[in-house]
Amino acid sequence: NAGVMQNPRHLVRRRGQEARLRCSPMKGHSHVYWYRQLPEEGLKFMVYLQKENIIDESGMPKERFSAEFPKEGPSILRIQQVVRGDSAAYFCASSPSWDRKANEQYFGPGTRLTVT
């Protein structure tokens, strides 16, 4: 059973370009979470999605950032008009359900975004 897959692993964008980060959850998982991590810091929650639904986006910046998890295909985190401050590692996690008794999130290897 493959784990959470993220691609690309490394992404370099110039200021003003768009960044698209992809996350394929573990097989059988229908819940996806995105986090951002700056160097030497903990992970910051961004958004929680189920298939075709955004459940909690309280951690998403109001502008330029969007996320989706379509019925088919991976979850996408999109950053428009990137700025240097967007440089970070972006992690995706998935879980089988919103079952807090189980509540294990399996993390992917992350995408390291560098904005030049």
Added chain:
Amino acid sequence: GENVGLHLPTLSVQEGDNSIINCAYSNSASDYFIWYKQESGKGPQFIIDIRSNMDKRQGQRVTVLLNKTVKHLSLQIAATQPGDSAVYFCAENEDTGGFKTIFGAGTRLFVKA
């Protein structure tokens, strides 16, 4: 508060010794706590969790202690091994009807051979 822009606290232990990593959490309403291990260049890996109706939980070589009175969480690693070298994060979660896991700033563990 958050250690924005500060270096991670570091714990250095001798191989074979026990390690204790501490964490203060912020939200009195949090009722579920998790410890994660993150190795360089990788995503966080679940280690152990504990609910607020417990004060201690043991896993394989790891023990988590929860003190709700002072909002303190600790992770004890027995017989620390070089492979335990990593950054360790505590995380908290509350049942608000939505979902948000709040991560602490992390502690870097160095194991000396």
